[in-house]
Amino acid sequence: MTTSTSSRVADIFTRYEQPILEDWLREQLAALTARQDLISEADLRRQSAEFLALFIPACRVGSFTDITTPEWKIVLAFLADVSRSRALLGFSPSETATVVFSLKQPLFARLRQELGADVETLADALWDATVLLDKLGLYTTEVFLKSREDIIKRQQAEMLELSTPVVKLWDGVLAVPLVGTLDSARTQIVMEGILQSIVDTGSSMAIVDITGVPIVDTLVAQHLLNTVFAAKLMGAQCIISGIRPQIAQAMVHLGVEFGSVVTKATLADALAYAFQQIGVVVTKQAPHA
């Protein structure tokens, strides 16, 4: 599209800004992409008007084929905001991208109306306009997906904190009941936490209970053992409890070296061992009436 055609196109958009807005709104609301449960018509109108107010001037000065140029920055920033807030509100990626795509019909209608007589110019204009809107639509999808990723990461971190509490069983005895699937990354974080808790609480015994862990692969087993060795270097003892028979078999088959690592079948056994190590004796008395 020649520059003279570009400016003609931009002129057409400018002239018909209001009708384009109305048509576009109608398209959005009709396409059930409006999700009136998530965004009100008034907000949608405001958002759409704001977008057009940025989009149309950018068409005038910016390239239709390259949205990375500075002229499009403010439009992209606006779209990024819309995308991110839609991701948070619970819209789907295509619902969000369709916002941009549904602008095609209103724009094309006006182009056909004004350039209809000149078929070649019309074809060029339609092509470039569609390329532009496709790029903008894809951009919103990218931003949307990145936001979703960030949300997921944040939630994962929160879940990680919740699911690995370090519990003080007794003066100098910590317990960490692990539950769920352990992947290498999670195990490492948990292990670092245990070692830090040992220092913070001055506990010379820590029990890692894996009763609630269905599968332990070699990598996780190695991390567990490394934690035991690291604790020993620091002057504390880390013992592992809750090793189910299948896991014990699997680890032996995998050739995991246990050596001097103390393991107990149950947390109760581990606690008894810990008491023995630190010199705590439990006596039974007649229970209270």
Add this chain to the structure above:
Amino acid sequence: MDQIPILQVGEFLLVSIQVDMHDRLALSLQDDLTTQVVKTRAKGVLIDISSLEIVDSFIGRMLGNMASITQVLGAHAVVVGMRPAVAITIVELGLSLTNVRTALNVDKGMALLRTLVKQAGDKGSHGPFEK
């Protein structure tokens, strides 16, 4: 070049390594400590590494040496305060410090030394410099 101070606390020596040591400093510490153990007839040595952010193979070997030398001189050595990140790194590095006794902190380290000294006394074992 700074020297790492060695304090006498009763029949024990306390070394607190506060600075990032270059190799020469580590070696001179080893020498100083050996000299002091003999001079003061110390029964135990407490090495506090709670300020050490890095323990590489050289420092690791030095700690191991200090423990061995102390033992040969008839005393006990305990290393305290190793940081979690350091412990994790040493394990990953594959450094073996099996001959070094460790405790979580100075308090526990002192208690351990006292126990070790008492046990040695009870057993009637004598180092080369004891009467």
Add this chain to the structure above:
Amino acid sequence: MGPLRSETLPLRTDEDVLRVRQTVRAWMVEQAFTVVEQTMMVTATSELARNTVVYGGGGSAGLELLADSGHHGIRVTFEDQGPGIADIGQALKDGFTTGAGLGLGLGGSKRLVDEFEIWSETGKGTRVTITKWKKN
């Protein structure tokens, strides 16, 4: 994309080893690497820097701050024109001896970092490059 920042430090003396360690740590603190990541990388740096000084007859350490699709990384290249390592495979396998053995700490250092590259030729020299990426 080229490095965001780079600096070359000499490795001839004990103090040089210290300086390289401290500079690597400073860069990593600035980029908010975790304490464990810092400790591992600085320890590997210490091992390799010492090798350069003690076995390589002195050389240099080239530090680079990298960026790769949103992730930051730190890379250190140790270079010397020393005698070189005859059998790299063996050297990588050698563990540490508690005595004053040769234990080059290469195998151990490799485990502490994310990327490890080594080139060595007897009579020509040695070059080891280690990289640690920030997991964010």
